Amino acid sequence: MSHDAFITKETIESEESGVLDGRQVAVKDNISTRGVKTTCGSAMLADYVPPYDATVVEWLKGAGATVVGKTNMDEFGMGTTTETSHFGPTTNPVDEERVPGGSSGGSAAAVAAGEADLALGSDTGGSVRCPAAFCGVVGIKPTYGLVSRYGLVAYANSLEQIGPLAPTVEEAAELLDVIAGPDPHDATTREEGEGTDYAAAADGDVDGMTIGVLSELVSGADEGVAAAFEETIADLEAQGAEVREVSLDSLAHAVQAYYVIAMSEASSNLARFDGVRYGVSGASDEGGYDGNWNDAFARSREAGFGPEVKRRVLLGTYALSAGYHDKYYKKAQDARAWIKRDFDDALTEADVLASPTMPVLPPKLGESLDDPLQLYLMDANTVPVNLADLPAISVPAGTAEGLPVGAQFVGPAFGEETVIRAASAVE
Amino acid sequence: MSETAVDPEAVEHVAELARVDLTPDERERFAAQFAEILDSFEALDEVPAVEGEPDLVNVLRTDEVSEGLTQEEALSNAPATEDGYFEGPPVG
Numbered sequence: 001m002s003h004d005a006f007i008t009k010e011t012i013e014s015e016e017s018g019v020l021d022g023r024q025v026a027v028k029d030n031i032s033t034r035g036v037k038t039t040c041g042s043a044m045l046a047d048y049v050p051p052y053d054a055t056v057v058e059w060l061k062g063a064g065a066t067v068v069g070k071t072n073m074d075e076f077g078m079g080t081t082t083e084t085s086h087f088g089p090t091t092n093p094v095d096e097e098r099v100p101g102g103s104s105g106g107s108a109a110a111v112a113a114g115e116a117d118l119a120l121g122s123d124t125g126g127s128v129r130c131p132a133a134f135c136g137v138v139g140i141k142p143t144y145g146l147v148s149r150y151g152l153v154a155y156a157n158s159l160e161q162i163g164p165l166a167p168t169v170e171e172a173a174e175l176l177d178v179i180a181g182p183d184p185h186d187a188t189t190r191e192e193g194e195g196t197d198y199a200a201a202a203d204g205d206v207d208g209m210t211i212g213v214l215s216e217l218v219s220g221a222d223e224g225v226a227a228a229f230e231e232t233i234a235d236l237e238a239q240g241a242e243v244r245e246v247s248l249d250s251l252a253h254a255v256q257a258y259y260v261i262a263m264s265e266a267s268s269n270l271a272r273f274d275g276v277r278y279g280v281s282g283a284s285d286e287g288g289y290d291g292n293w294n295d296a297f298a299r300s301r302e303a304g305f306g307p308e309v310k311r312r313v314l315l316g317t318y319a320l321s322a323g324y325h326d327k328y329y330k331k332a333q334d335a336r337a338w339i340k341r342d343f344d345d346a347l348t349e350a351d352v353l354a355s356p357t358m359p360v361l362p363p364k365l366g367e368s369l370d371d372p373l374q375l376y377l378m379d380a381n382t383v384p385v386n387l388a389d390l391p392a393i394s395v396p397a398g399t400a401e402g403l404p405v406g407a408q409f410v411g412p413a414f415g416e417e418t419v420i421r422a423a424s425a426v427e
Numbered sequence: 428m429s430e431t432a433v434d435p436e437a438v439e440h441v442a443e444l445a446r447v448d449l450t451p452d453e454r455e456r457f458a459a460q461f462a463e464i465l466d467s468f469e470a471l472d473e474v475p476a477v478e479g480e481p482d483l484v485n486v487l488r489t490d491e492v493s494e495g496l497t498q499e500e501a502l503s504n505a506p507a508t509e510d511g512y513f514e515g516p517p518v519g
Contacts, residue, residue, distance in 0.1 A: 051500035281506035289516035302448035
């Protein structure tokens with residue numbers, strides 16, 4: 001059964017040998033692959049063929065992996081359902097009437113359907129964890145700076161990280177070991193990723209670990225989701241973990257802060273798509289250009305961008321424009337600093353913080369697209385982590401109404417071992 | 428409702444700043460959606476001023492020549508080129 005997980009199916013063999021020998025890895029279509037189309041789910045880049053590999057792709061090959069294709073995604077990573085892709089939606093392998101989550105929905109569906117052993121996604125506000133939760137697989141959002149973003153087509157640089165998706169915590173950790181580490185091509189990468197052994201941390205031992213349950217994010221969840229999550233936490237308590245409630249005032253503003261920052265960065269990042277160096281051309285059909293650069297630029301972007309991308313670029317431009325910068329952008333940066341401080345404080349009292357990954361069960365296809373604000377609110381549990389630059393994992397935590405529920409564990413900066421250990425005890 | 432006024436003309440103005448042409452239908456639809464979304468952003472008014480990260484500073488590294496894309500590779504995705512250059516619309 002095909003779930004339209006891939007935009008491009010193409011086998012890229014590795015000539016080297018390593019820990020990923022014989023493993024088939026699917027790669028999200030916003031991660032550059034030399035000589036293989038990388039569309040970002042957009043008409044703008046429908047024919048774009050990168051002349052170079054992203055660092056993570058180079059490292060996958062270096063570890064012996066076979067890349068099996070480029071996976072479907074919300075256009076430029078903007079979405080929570082993988083329905084905004086120019087190439088049509090992906091369906092959820094667990095229930096084909098439902099969305100796989102987004103924006104790395106193709107990557108999660110490929111793993112859930114067994115069309116790939118492992119996959120790479122990117123997480124700007126939950127885009128690895130959300131589809132992992134909806135499809136019943138494991139997804140990790142690494143600490144900001146752990147994984148190189150060189151060759152990742154940027155949407156909101158200050159928030160996004162490339163992360164692994166896999167059927168089990170140990171396999172996800174193994175893939176993270178391969179892609180983590182400093183890269184001279186990305187000045188935001190840090191030394192902490194060098195020589196890691198995250199896979200060894202998946203030992204299921206939570207005896208003595210302190211888990212802080214984020215009460216605001218549990219009370220905001222649907223009943224069935226909250227029940228499955230609470231059962232999971234009770235099970236960890238039975239395994240020797242100490243559980244306490246944690247309440248963070250700043251969380252109430254996370255979604256708004258996230259969208260203001262992400263849209264502002266998007267409006268700036270996507271300015272490069274002008275139809276001259278790449279992208280849909282604003283030139284008239286007869287050849288040559290009508291009007292000046294601005295006219296051609298605006299026509300190129302009208303033709304190349306879908307509605308969600310236009311919506312975010314315009315709102316981002318608005319939030320950064322004279323008179324509104326202080327009201328929206330500056331306030332959002334204050335909220336970001338507040339959230340960061342709240343998380344850092346909470347993580348001095350607890351080893352990890354826990355919540356349901358998504359507050360809802362996977363919606364049916366077409367059910368949620370008409371109301372962008374409602375869709376944005378679905379990201380309440382995942383976006384705080386990106387604002388705070390912290391690592392988080394989503395692990396399958398039972399079901400509600402026969403659909404997967406994910407539990408999220410958040411750790412301190414570069415505390416990947418701890419979140420991996422906590423998640424492995426859930427399996 | 429707040430005083431956030433977003434009419435189709437305001438949307439058109441932002442679209443011009445962002446260099447994105449819109450259809451009349453998009454203008455109408457975005458106006459309604461923007462009012463609702465910007466309204467929700469008003470919640471940020473309640474955020475206290477927080478001491479954030481220290482200001483960013485420039486960190487310089489040595490300029491070293493290394494291998495990059497060839498001219499042919501750099502031009503490989505351009506819709507139009509001429510004599511080894513990108514071809515763009517007229518300026519001004």
